[in-house]
Amino acid sequence: MDQEHQPIPQAGQPLRQRWQGEIRVLAVLGGPIVVTQLLQMATGVVDTIMSGRASAQDLAGVSIGVSLWIPIFLFSLGTLMALTPVVAHARGAQQDDEIAPAVYQGFWISLLASVLIVALLVNIDPVLGWINVNDEIRPITAGYLYAMAFGMPAILGFNVLRAYADGLSLTRPAMIASIISLAVNVPLNYVLIYGKLGFPAFGGVGCGWxxxxxxxxxxxxxxxxxxxxxxxxxxxxxxxxxxxxxxxIKALLKLGVPIGCSYLVESSMFSVIALFLAVYGAVVVASHQIALNVASLVFMIPLSLGLALTIRVGFLSGAGQPLAARFSAFTGVALALIYGTVSAVCLWVFAPTIVSWYTPEYQVQRLAAELLVLAAVFQLTDAVQVTCAGALRGYKDTAVPMVMTVVAFWLLCLPLGYGLGMTDWFGPALQARGFWIGLVLGLSVAAVFLSTRLYLLSRRRILPPQTGHGFSAQVR
Structure with missing residues (x-):
């Protein structure tokens, strides 16, 4: 067993000692993941802030571009994340010879995904016309996505290696790579957005390059x-x-595609909201994007905790420790509840100050602050649903959570948000506020669904003993 990174709990330990030990393990696993997620999110925040300082149009153009490529990328990323529980199970079961073949299948999947995504992004302009993106924003969005297309093979390959390393309980390499990436991104943004060192000022398009x-x-x-x-x-x-x-590859996709679909369902919901709001102009789109950036930044910690739970639950399940896996899962959920409470209070109190860091424009600040107050309302449920989803992935349970996510976000959240934001069905259209009220409902329902699924699954099944060996057995 990998006792250095993931010690196996000893039988008969006092409850307090078990709690302390499990929190320590999750902190060791999750600490670098938190930093990695925050650094990767910081890249988007920096892009948003720096493009916003160029103009509201550049901010809106980059925002719509991000709203289009992120769901596509996240679907591919979620699919590749199937490698993490597969590698963790293999390490827990002392089957290290099965790890490299699994990782290479992830590389082949990422290569195919890269070809498809690049082809789409470099030919995105007709799509922007079809969805009626504002004419003053459209060239910025198209240029940003064209530039981002050339980075897609790199980020997908990076995430194959990250899933491999995380599954081995080695979460620091991705953190170090992300630190270096951000250190490169910020000065390049400065040069390409504002036109320094002899380069022309590309504005928001410079963010993409x-x-x-x-x-x-x-x-x-x-x-x-x-x-x-x-x-x-x-x-x-x-x-x-x-x-x-x-x-x-088929076995890996069977496990990974539902994860990718869950990511796509949630992220595309935000993208669809941004596209609906585009008809209201740059101020509304920019306000929505600022609030979404802040909420997403706060979300990185429970998301990272969920990723740590995938590793921990997967390892303990592979090692034949179902009770320890269940204890770890609900320790993570308890930590998420504590964090959600703290983040809700902070967003509620400091919303005006936070949005002032993004833009000097008063109208954007005022609307973004109102949206952040709504974000504070769903902090607890958002933290719970993402940690439960992470633990369920550790159990290799991905199909049912995907269905639950579809119901919560696309059948409940988005229709309600559209009704409140874009129509007069419930009174005057609330625009961005209406969609964010829908988010409160969708995330709450997702939290109830996924926590119930985790409770029942960990109670009755956890993970049955493997009846076979090798890669195909691992992904069953």
Whole structure:
């Protein structure tokens, strides 16, 4: 067992000692993940702030561009995240020889996804016309997405290696690569957005080129780390290239596609909201994007806790420790509740101050602050639903959570938000406020669904003993 990174709980420990031990393990696993997530989110925040300082039009153009490419990227990312529980199970079951073949199947999936996404993003202008993006914003959005297309192979490859490293309980490499990426992105933004060092001022489009370059840097750093660090040597990743194995790819997709769909459902909901709001002009779109940036930044900590739970629950399940896996899962949920309470209070109190960091325009500040107050309302339920989803992935339970997510977000949240925000069905249209009220309902329902699923699954099943060996057995 990997006792250094994930100790197995000892039988008969006092409850307080078990709590302390489990919190310590989750902190060791989750600490670098939190930093990685915050750094990756900081890239988006920096892009938003720096483009906003150029003009409201640049901010709106980048915001719509992000709203379009993020769901596509997150679907691919979620699919690749199936590698994390697979690797964690293999490490827990002492089947390290099965890890490298699984990782290479992830690389083949990422290569195909890259080709499809690049082809879409470089030809996005007709789509922007079809969805009636404002004419003054449309060229900025198209240019931003064209530039981002060249970074997609890098970020997908990076996330294959990240899922591999996380599954081995080695969560620091991705953190280090993300630090370096942000250090590259910020000065490149400055040069390309505002036109420094002899470059023309690209405005919001410059964000795309800076981010694409930074993504390739992070991928290169991750390759070097995996190739040279001692903790990766036992899995022999670069000893030989494993060719595509269609049965293994099919098994990995069976586990990963529902994760990708869950990510797509949630993220595309935000994207659809942004596109609906585009008809109201730059002020409304910019306000929505600022509030979404802040809420997403706060969300990174419970999201990271959920990722740590995927690793921990997957490892303990693979090691044949179902009771310890259940205890770990609900320890994580309890921590999420505590964090959600603190973040709700902070958003409620400091909303005006926070939005003032993004833009000097009073109208944008006022609306964004109102939306942040609504974000404070759903902090607890948002933290619970994402940690429960992470624990369920550790159990390799992905299909049912996907259905629950679809119901909560697309059948409840979005229709209510549209009715409140875009129509007079319930009174005067509330625009962005109406959609954010819908978010409160959707996230609350998702939290109830997923926490119930986690309670019942961990109680009756956890993970049955493996009846076979190898990659296909791991993903069943």
């Amino acid at each position: 800076a981010s694409a370059a930074a993504l390739w840097v992070s991928f290169a750093v991750m390759i070097g780390y995996v190739a040279l660090a001692r903790g990766f040597r036992g899995t022999w990743l670069f000893t030989r290239v494993h060719p595509p194995q269609w049965q293994q």
